[in-house]
Amino acid sequence: MLEKIKNLINFFKLNYKIGIITFFSLFIVFISTFSFFGLKLGTVILLIILIINLIWIIWAGTKIFEDIKTGKLFKGIDDILIISLLLAILVVLYIIASNRSVKIDLTAEKLYSLSPYTFEIIKSLDKEVRIILFAQKDQATELEKILEEYSKNSPKITFIKIDPIKNPIQARKYEIPQGESILIVVESGENKKYIRGTSLIEYKQTTYGPRATGIKVEEEITSAILNVTQTSRKIYFLVGNGEYRVVANTPKDQQDEYTFNTLKFYLEKANYSLEELNLSTTKDIPKDAGAIVILSPRKVIPIEIQDKLYSYFTNGGGIAIFLEPILGKQTYDRTFSINYLLTKLGFYVKNNIVFDQERFNPYIGRLYYILPYIHFSPITSDIRKKGLPIQLVTAMAIGRLENIEGSIGYRYYELLSSSQDSWGETSIPEGKENIVASIDDKDIKPPIILGYSIEKVSEKDQTKVGKIAIIGDIDFLSDYFIESMPGNLELALNSIEWVSKESGTLGIKPKSIKQEPVIIPSQADANLVLVLSLIVVPLLMILPGIIIWFIRSRKVT
Numbered sequence: 110m111l112e113k114i115k116n117l118i119n120f121f122k123l124n125y126k127i128g129i130i131t132f133f134s135l136f137i138v139f140i141s142t143f144s145f146f147g148l149k150l151g152t153v154i155l156l157i158i159l160i161i162n163l164i165w166i167i168w169a170g171t172k173i174f175e176d177i178k179t180g181k182l183f184k185g186i187d188d189i190l191i192i193s194l195l196l197a198i199l200v201v202l203y204i205i206a207s208n209r210s211v212k213i214d215l216t217a218e219k220l221y222s223l224s225p226y227t228f229e230i231i232k233s234l235d236k237e238v239r240i241i242l243f244a245q246k247d248q249a250t251e252l253e254k255i256l257e258e259y260s261k262n263s264p265k266i267t268f269i270k271i272d273p274i275k276n277p278i279q280a281r282k283y284e285i286p287q288g289e290s291i292l293i294v295v296e297s298g299e300n301k302k303y304i305r306g307t308s309l310i311e312y313k314q315t316t317y318g319p320r321a322t323g324i325k326v327e328e329e330i331t332s333a334i335l336n337v338t339q340t341s342r343k344i345y346f347l348v349g350n351g352e353y354r355v356v357a358n359t360p361k362d363q364q365d366e367y368t369f370n371t372l373k374f375y376l377e378k379a380n381y382s383l384e385e386l387n388l389s390t391t392k393d394i395p396k397d398a399g400a401i402v403i404l405s406p407r408k409v410i411p412i413e414i415q416d417k418l419y420s421y422f423t424n425g426g427g428i429a430i431f432l433e434p435i436l437g438k439q440t441y442d443r444t445f446s447i448n449y450l451l452t453k454l455g456f457y458v459k460n461n462i463v464f465d466q467e468r469f470n471p472y473i474g475r476l477y478y479i480l481p482y483i484h485f486s487p488i489t490s491d492i493r494k495k496g497l498p499i500q501l502v503t504a505m506a507i508g509r510l511e512n513i514e515g516s517i518g519y520r521y522y523e524l525l526s527s528s529q530d531s532w533g534e535t536s537i538p539e540g541k542e543n544i545v546a547s548i549d550d551k552d553i554k555p556p557i558i559l560g561y562s563i564e565k566v567s568e569k570d571q572t573k574v575g576k577i578a579i580i581g582d583i584d585f586l587s588d589y590f591i592e593s594m595p596g597n598l599e600l601a602l603n604s605i606e607w608v609s610k611e612s613g614t615l616g617i618k619p620k621s622i623k624q625e626p627v628i629i630p631s632q633a634d635a636n637l638v639l640v641l642s643l644i645v646v647p648l649l650m651i652l653p654g655i656i657i658w659f660i661r662s663r664k665v666t
Contacts, residue, residue, distance in 0.1 A: 223258050227331045231263035236338045238263075240330065241294040242270045243280065249291050249306070255326050256293070259334075266334075295333035300380045302333035307494045332610060336380060342399035342609060344376065345386035350414075351407030353583060356383045367587040369404075372601055379602065381609075388414045400427040400609035405583050406446050407435065415450040423565060425573025427608030431583045434462045434505050436537055454563055454577065455519070457508045461533035461553055463501075463581075464546055468528045470500060476546075477503050479527060481559055483596070486522035488562050488578060488603045497596035499525065505581030506533035506557045518568075524560030524580065531555050562607065576608040 136159060223231075240256055242249060253270060260268035273280035283294050283301075291306030311323040336342065346355050355369040376383060386401065388394070394401070394417060401418065422428055430447060448457050462477055470478040479501045483493040492499065533553030534546040546552075560580035567573040584590050585597040592598055 223262065223327060227259075227327055228262065230331055230334060231259060231266060234263060234265040234334075234338060236265065236297050238266045238295065238297045238334055238338060240266060240268045241283070241296070242268070243273050243283070243285055243292040243294070244270065244290065244306075245272050245274060252291070252306075252309070252326060256330070259330065293330070293333075295330065295337055297334075297337040300337035302336050302380070304329050304333055305491055307491045341380050341382035343382045343384060343395070343397050344605065344609060345384050345395065345398050345401050347388070347401055347403045347406070348385045349387040349389045350410045353404040354385075355402070355404065356385045367583065367589075369586055369588065369591075371588050371591050371598075372586050375598065375602060376605065379606070381605075388417055393417070394421050394426070398426065400429060400605060402605060403428065403430045403447065404586070405431060405433040408446075410447055410449075412449055415447065419450055419453050422575040422577055423567065424569060425567040425575050427576040427610070429578045429604050429608045430580070431586060432458060432505050432507075432579070432581050433583045434503055434537060435460055451579070452510065455510045455521075456561065456579065457510060458505055458581070459508065459533075459535060459553070460537055461506055461535045462537060462546070463504045463506055463527055463531060463533050463553075463557055463559065464548075465527045465531035467530040479504055479531075479559075480594075481525040481527055483525060484523045486524050486562055488522070488607050489524050489600065491603065492596045492599045497599055498594050499596035499600055500585060500590065500594040501525070501559060501582040502584035502590060503582070504559050504584075506553045507559065507561055507579055507581050508553070509558070518565055520564040522562045523558050524562060524578070526559060527555060527557045529555045531557055533557055562604075576610075578604045578608055580604065 240259055242253060242256055244252075249270075256268050260266045271279050273285055285292055289305065293304040293306070295302045295304065309324055309326050309329055310321050311325055346352070348354065353367050353369070355373050373383060381399070386394070386398075389411070398421070401421070418428060432447070446458075451457055463479060464476040465479045465481075466476060468480050468482070469476045470480055480498055481501055481504075483489050483499060485493060532548040532555065534548075535551050535553065536546065536549075559582065560578070562579075563577045565575045567575060580600075585594075586601050590597060591601060
């Protein structure tokens, strides 16, 4: 036993060169890990090993001095030292690469890179933010790469991916709807923002149907971070012109047939602060207005108020307008209700109720319970792709002016429409229980559009875009109907959210996903690429070996 211990001691003493090389390599690794991770358990263990290694070298000191005198110290150590140095460098590079975002984004549109605007936002965060991607293990891997960039570039952001199938408890905790294959939750404190996977794609309507043209991941995520970290966004509901009430209860002597408590609940849950706005008593639209919602004014809105609303829109504000037919012998003209504002945008409304002999709800059996066609638009694309039906009741046709003045700079989207077997009845009866109609020459002919959305870039500030959504119904917003069809609540929330979205994120443009081949302009260029790839690059790889062989062959001779 003693003999074995002596042999082991002699081995370490005689092979001190291994100790020197090990110490050198471990020292580089320790300095690198300590600079990146600090004094943690792993670096402490590495330090202890380094100290033991140093003791080994000091203990073999007498043998080292003997070899220095005889010139044996550097014999055989040079090749080992070079190999060890290379290994140490590789370890350091691995540590840097795995803990610093040094990936190069070679995609033409920089799909995996964040914009300067996003960097500015996430670097200035003073609150903790969690980005949670709900998707199965092999799903959304490309999306995962983009979301990881947020956590890599801000110590305040944490990103995790959860498989809702393997972790149903977490899915229930965040109230993940069934059928959602990909969902992102951005949360900070009590504030949460839900982003559906389908809303991350930008579509363009073509003659062959909708086609995906870009991704909006950064735009949606950065906007969500702003929403959950800032104070509640304010939504003002216009009052004073016979509008239906959402924020405050209607006085008992003026009870409406509609209540909107469910809509109010979901808006407040989405981190909106709701207030009423009477522009007859308030001089200007408040600067903190995230959007203005107008629920079917039953009186004429004064022209000066409509001018204020138009100015608010053209300077980057958002307005959601929901209209309802007036039952009885009353008519809309261009000076009534909200038509003065609508004509500035290229629209108008006449008092009408849309009947549809093809798209009516067969379970109700009434032609004015419409299941409209859903178009691709910023508001309705997500609803359409998910196949969620929408039901409108006593809806109105939204008319489009033939000669739209000032339409340059505007972008229009159709939201909903009836079938070709429909009409807008202009002879309105006194009550809903008496609604029967037949088409005649005075009625509105198809195609009938039931909703539009409009965008206009602000002339004063090019980063701001004014938004207006117009839908010819308020029944679908009411407590009675809002959850009667899966798409009703979605349409209500999407409309208000779209017009209230932070305009600052317009600095983040959707990134194109079109594939462009590498184009070589000429045959000479093609030949150059061939020579470089088949001859020059391989020669560069073997050149160091040729040089070393040549030097050593000269030493031998």
